[in-house]
Amino acid sequence: xxxxxxxxxxxxxxxxxxxxxxxxxxxxxxxxxxxxxxxxxxxxxxxxxxxxxxxxxxxxxxxxxxxxxxxxxxxxxxxxxxxxxxxxxxxxxxxxxxxxxxxxxxxxxxxxxxxxxxxxxxxxxxxxxxxxxxxxxxxxxxxxxxxxxxxxxxxxxxxxxxxxxxxxxxxxxxxxxxxxxxxxxxxxxxxxxxxxxxxxxxxxxxxxxxxxxxxxxxxxxxxxxxxxxxxxxxxxxxxxxxxxxxxxxxxxxxxxxxxxxxxxxxxxxxxxxxxxxxxxxxxxxxxxxxxxxxxxxxxxxxxxxxxxxxxxxxxxxxxxxxxxxxxxxxx
Ligand code: PHE
Numbered sequence: 001x002x003x004x005x006x007x008x009x010x011x012x013x014x015x016x017x018x019x020x021x022x023x024x025x026x027x028x029x030x031x032x033x034x035x036x037x038x039x040x041x042x043x044x045x046x047x048x049x050x051x052x053x054x055x056x057x058x059x060x061x062x063x064x065x066x067x068x069x070x071x072x073x074x075x076x077x078x079x080x081x082x083x084x085x086x087x088x089x090x091x092x093x094x095x096x097x098x099x100x101x102x103x104x105x106x107x108x109x110x111x112x113x114x115x116x117x118x119x120x121x122x123x124x125x126x127x128x129x130x131x132x133x134x135x136x137x138x139x140x141x142x143x144x145x146x147x148x149x150x151x152x153x154x155x156x157x158x159x160x161x162x163x164x165x166x167x168x169x170x171x172x173x174x175x176x177x178x179x180x181x182x183x184x185x186x187x188x189x190x191x192x193x194x195x196x197x198x199x200x201x202x203x204x205x206x207x208x209x210x211x212x213x214x215x216x217x218x219x220x221x222x223x224x225x226x227x228x229x230x231x232x233x234x235x236x237x238x239x240x241x242x243x244x245x246x247x248x249x250x251x252x253x254x255x256x257x258x259x260x261x262x263x264x265x266x267x268x269x270x271x272x273x274x275x276x277x278x279x280x281x282x283x284x285x286x287x288x289x290x291x292x293x294x295x296x297x298x299x300x301x302x303x304x305x306x307x308x309x310x311x312x313x314x315x316x317x318x319x320x321x322x323x324x325x326x327x328x329x330x331x
Contacts, residue, residue: 100331104306111226117181122166130165135243148188159187163203171286177208193316200302207295216296244276273300
């Protein structure tokens, strides 16, 4: 069998080939069903039985060689001789998308600005006064323990564990009437599917004359229906915070059981955040006369309420901050 001459011929043909189509034709000529190699294989019948094994070996050798040569040309071809077809649309650059937390923040801001709340962004690293002392939590008060705080430089600075420090900053710098929405990062020493050590909160504060719990309830209802849908109900439950009196926890009806009671909720209700009427001591701490003015405040997380929306599938809060594109690209 003329192995050498077959390989030589193949190399010559390949030298003349200048595009992938020609390469494909050559491949078929050699390796195809009625190609040169299969034709040779047919000849085995004409060969004397004692020479057949040698013939078979040669045939395999040539097949391997031809395949190797063609493979190496494929690579060269795509590297060097790619034909450019100008009519094919170019690959679109990847444009990315907004992070789910940003989506949530924009929605919150949109809804609350419709009823006059002005977006602010107060400190994430703060002194002791704004997130604690001015909020009616004196040094060593046990309520401070509820906030799982990260302290820096022996307590000189804190990574703010809630957005309520924004109430103090706002009232120190502005006279009533005040309608503030503070959205920032917050930090707590907790990690679980429901807790991320860094998360976001938003805080509403309204201070004016004759503000009542009815105003608070109306504002909460407006937000909840805007964010979750008009079928969701809100309730406030007595609770305790040092900086509000009276204080409440805010619940919304569960979307899974529609308020009937199921595994994911407590008797039809899901807890969403805290609220209350601004404590007179807090007003005093920022120089506002509590005999003339009063107000309400509420503070909710950003990621957790977003996870509670019916059409959002984020089962673990830590997924927000994994930077895994296959998760984040869904938003
Ligand atoms: N700051 C409270 C928290 O993080 C929530 C809250 C805000 C409660 C405003 C009352 C008023 O839990």
